[in-house]
Amino acid sequence: MRILNEFREFAVRGNVVDLAVGIIIGGAFTTIVRSLVDDIVMPPIGWITGGVDFSNLYVSLDGQDYASLEAARTAGxxxxxxxxxxxxxxxxxxxALVVFFLVRAVNSLKRKAEDETNPTVSPPKDIQLLTEIRDLLGGRPEGEVAAQTDGAPGP
Known part of the structure; x- marks a missing residue:
């Protein structure tokens, strides 16, 4: 019974469901990409290369000539x-290019959401002024800063 409970927890965990959805969408996306390559991208490339049909390029290992790749496969x-x-x-x-742009867009949306939930608040003006004074005093030699901070009048 314990194994079934563990399996149920594993199967309904968010990552497994996301993975299943991704695989299903990927399968559907594959047909679109295959059509894009075969019907849109490869015909112009074949035209540029003098009418070469890339899907029909092959080397027969038995040394005989066949009319097409399909004929060679049919002949075994x-x-x-x-x-x-x-x-x-x-x-x-x-x-890969489509996935890159998709991940890039998702990361951009995540960054925007993080920026909206964690707005950077600038410190008050008096704190900014004190920070600037500290930074300016930090550039002076030790003795000069100490002489001015011990209560003695400065130069």
Missing amino acids: APAIAYGVFLNNVIAFLIV
């Missing part, structure tokens, strides 16, 4: 699909 030929890898690297970079 071992192939290094470096074009698919390039697409995945670009998708990763886009996700």
